[in-house]
Amino acid sequence: MFLQSIPFHGTSIAAAKDGETIRVALRPVCEAMGIDYTAQYRRLERTSWAVVAMMAMTGADGKTYEMVTVDRRTFTMWLATIDTTRLKSDRARNLVETFQREAADALDNYFHNGGAINPRATEHQMRALMFQAQAQMELCQAAKGLIHPDHLEAKARIILARGMGEHAELDESRRPLYTQDFLKEKGLSAKQLRSKAPTFGKRLKAAYIDKHGVAPEKRPMNLSNGQVRDVLAYTNQDRDLMETVWAGMNPTPHLAVVA
Template sequence: MHVQDTAVEVRVPGSSLPLYTDGKRFVAMKPIVEHFGLDWSSQLAKLKGKSWTCMANFTMQLPGDTQRREVVGIDRRTLTMWLATLDENRVRADKRAELRAYQFEAADALDAYFHKGAAINPRATEHQINAAIFQARAQMELCQAAQGLIHPDHLEAKARVILARGMGENAELDEDRRPLYSKDFLKEKNLGEKRMKSIAGVFGKRCKAAYIERHGVEPGKYPLTLSNGQTRDVLAYTEADRDLLEQVWTDYYADPQLEVQA
């Protein structure tokens, strides 16, 4: 927990949403809940049950208060997701249009991100656009510096995505060069969580051995960012290696009754 003497209010253009922050990372959640006329306890419980929630308590003095008090804060990422999942029929009638407008824009942004490779805020300032360009340039320089360290097919795919995102276009990737991770391959098999955990490690080792037998060298590695924000190196396969992974699956795991344990 940390202490913030007074709330730092952030104004969002076109919105009356009360955003009172600690001046760093977190925004007070309860004023937003009250803004939409929602039940505080149920919304708090809802967010505590979500894997994407990032929450912390801090002490601050909100407008109208005579002294500091402990408040529950959520980070920007959590706020964005939470607002997108609110039921418009459960908020105050006079706030529904505001929520609908936000959710329509959020839906458009998600669609653009997943299907066009990038999402651009139509209200982005010149400073924000320049910052995005600078970030893309820095990422491309990192890709260039990583030559020889990362599997070349993965590196090329990453560079193409960065370049396309910066130009507001779809990335044009050679299908055979698309990254293919053994974990994602197993997810496609619709395994239960327990079985997934029991075979993932050995499956990866068997795929590596099969790759070495076919190519005479070990597969390259690629830094993969996990859902918890950590990054670790994983074996780098591509769609060109799918038949190899399929063969390992068929030989050892297609029939659970015949599964061979390492």
């Protein structure tokens, strides 16, 4: 998923669209509000209504990070539970209260109405946004040959659409698809994921080479522990191949028919 930086009262909300679900990266929003990420993460882990998931997010720098995310519903409920009277800083208190009042609307405006540009934005602010988009496009140009071309094209489309206040028109078949995300879609537990992922990855790579005659490209992924790992770069075009490999690892049992 491509991480979007949504401008919000001098800070930003890091979020992404996962199908029809809006997901917010927890650590960046905690840091933006000036509250402790670890304490908030532990609170959410203890809460029955919270939907918390580790997702692979691709940032503006073209790198992929494993980030703790919450869905929109959890995000708004979590914000409402923060007791601002316990915050020592007036700035932090005012900012958290602003998040509580307006963050959900900013998310909806950005992902459903094409942007979250403040109608009172000054010419200076608009120029700053334009220069930011220009710098991001230059980064995409510099990353040619280092990053998978499908990813670069998708990122460039997002940057252009954001600058024009529109939705990015992406070719879904060329959207990056990580093996970890594919396996998570199968409803595997963390233990099952650790057990099946190595074998699935090896068989998928072999099937890809057998089909295309070349090995899949690699791209760097930043893990939640700060380490960087090269992972094979698949896209949604390879989903059918993944399904075939998955079916081969999990054959459907045949029932004997007794006459």
